[in-house]
Amino acid sequence: MNFKILKELGVLIGIFLLIWVAFIFIPLKPSSPEAAISIEKEQKIGELLMKAYLSNVKLVSDSLVIESVDLIYDRLLNGMGTSEYDYRIYIIKNDNINAFASLGGNIVIFSGLLKYADSPEEVAAVLAHEIGHVEKRHVVNKVVKELGISLVLSILSGGDVGFLNEILQQSVSTVFDRDQESEADDYGLELLELSMMHPNAMASIFKKIRDEYGSSTYESLEFLSSHPNTNRRIKKALEYKTKKGFTSKKIDRIDWRLVQEVL
């Protein structure tokens, strides 16, 4: 009887320990609402959004600039391997130092960022970070969280134009939460390494933006200045350990000074 009673105690303790452990490993984060929207649908919505967005802005038309950014993007694409997204990169005329990822792999770079970056690698770092947001589906996650799935999907069935603007607003004012930023950073750093560019480029562009916009708030890169952990992010980028045998290769087909003169 004594043994039996101890066995029952063991079973009881075991059950509750198991429940505890199980709930440590089952993520408690709200389930990802973005799962309801397939990448195909996201890209279709993204297309509509970009059409609306581009009608209000001016694109940079200089072929040198476009080709240079294409070269940078190609490097990243080689590092990335395959992606479910079809990336489109738009360079718009705007002196703000900014870049953002919209739905469906549409990435917008402001000409101000190109002017401000000292090397194509720094642009690549920002681009890699934004690609991280797209690949990890942060943009669609945020839009769906703010507006709800049905509203987002109603765009596809030719819904209200007002909603379109709303989504546009949401996807342009990209304020991600801290986890998402750090996830995008991690992705970006890794992508830079895979693309044979030194991950330190991310630290240097972040540092510049931080110094430039130290205390003021600033559109989509405001996370850099307003987040107290910007320094931590810079530090992380600086301390990123590349794998053994890593060699960086400069993007030497671009004459960066020439690009900046054109802008």
Added chain:
Amino acid sequence: MAGLEAKYHPVPQPDDIPIREREDAMGGYLMMFAALAAGLPLPIINLIAAIIYFYINRSKSRFIKFHSYQSLISQIPTTLINAGLVFWTIRLFFYGSLKIDEVFYVGSEYELYWGYLIMVIIANLVYMIFSLVAAFKARKGQFYYFLFFGKLAYHYAYLIRANNTRKIVNTPPTL
């Protein structure tokens, strides 16, 4: 195992238990619900209430003794893990942060905490359900054995103790 049965008092059948005893036995479980609400911020009052109830009622009959003892001892672990939760929460409140984006930060103490929180909720629910069932059974004059605690309570209430046969013998000191 045949000899083992002889060591315990026979369990009474429902018809043999007067209504008064049944109600007192049921009270052992219901007491906890009342005390639980009163002692919510510090989950210790229910334990104190259960101890008092047990000491007042244990000598009335073995049936009452069994039920109130089962209620009491099954409350001890529940109270302990509840107290653990309260102290952990206070600790996080003062020395950490309970903001939602902090709490969900991956790879921290918070993952342990949330797992524990859910475990505590489940444990309390299980405990309440079992107590309610036991209370109803006691009201009907039946037994209801919890896992582990049921056997312990039975052993405690129905064991035939040899106390009355023990004789105290005075002996002189060894010189």
